[in-house]
Amino acid sequence: MKVVSHEELKKHNSEGDVWMAIHGLVYDVSKFMPDHPGGAHLLQDVAGRNASGEFEDALHSEQARAEEAIVLKGMLEGCEQQVEGHRGAGWTEDQGIPNPEVQEAAKSSASQTVVATVLLVGTIGAALAAFAFLRSRKQ
Ligand code: HEM
Incomplete structure (x- = not known):
């Protein structure tokens, strides 16, 4: 993906030519402005x-x-790392503007999976050790 400099972003702040950065990604909203339900002026303000x-x-x-x-x-x-973070959480360009809440949820469910796996492996390990111990005592 192309890297847009801060200078380049700043240049696009005139009427009819509006870019803005959202979550590390730069969007040209010029065509959309007249249709923005919140009004074109709100987009112009953050151009x-x-x-x-x-x-x-x-x-x-x-x-x-x-x-x-x-x-x-x-x-x-x-913002390269931020964008890598979006991708790591399953975001792709065609989804549009990333949703940080969805990405937080993806991250926490990934860490829950790690915890569950560690617990499962630990429990099986303890059971096998107990089994081996009991067998060795029988003989
Ligand atoms: C790429 C940028 C943006 C897109 C695509 C976008 C799109 C939309 C859409 C589709 C709605 C209708 C409600 C919804 O579906 O959520 C909306 C509402 C709204 N937007 Fe945006 N928006 C953008 C940026 C912004 C920014 C930067 C602001 C504030 C500075 C803003 C302020 C609002 C407000 C206040 C409403 C509510 C309007 C109302 O219900 O009366 N939007 N926007």
Whole structure:
């Protein structure tokens, strides 16, 4: 994915040419602006900068995240690890704007699986050890 510099992002803040960064990804929202249910002015206000907080504060739906009229331009310079994190949690570009809540849930369910596996292996190990011990005492 292309890396977009902070300078490049900043340039796109004029009427009809609006880019914004959300969760480390840079989107061109120019075409979508007139159709934004919250009004074009809200998008214009955050033009050329990181708008992750504003986007999440408005409690957008999954449908909003998958809006087809926004165009992914690349990842914001310095956000490479953040984007790797999205991918690690199962995000792909075609899903649109990543949902941090879904990714937190994916992370915690992955760690739950690790804990469950360790417990299971430990229990089987203890049972085998007890079995071997009891057999050795019988003889
Ligand atoms: C790529 C960026 C964005 C997309 C695709 C988008 C899309 C949408 C959509 C589809 C809705 C309708 C409700 C829903 O489905 O969630 C909505 C509502 C809204 N959006 Fe956005 N939005 C974006 C960015 C923003 C930003 C940056 C802000 C704030 C600065 C914002 C503020 C709002 C508000 C306040 C509403 C509620 C409007 C109402 O119910 O009257 N949006 N947006």
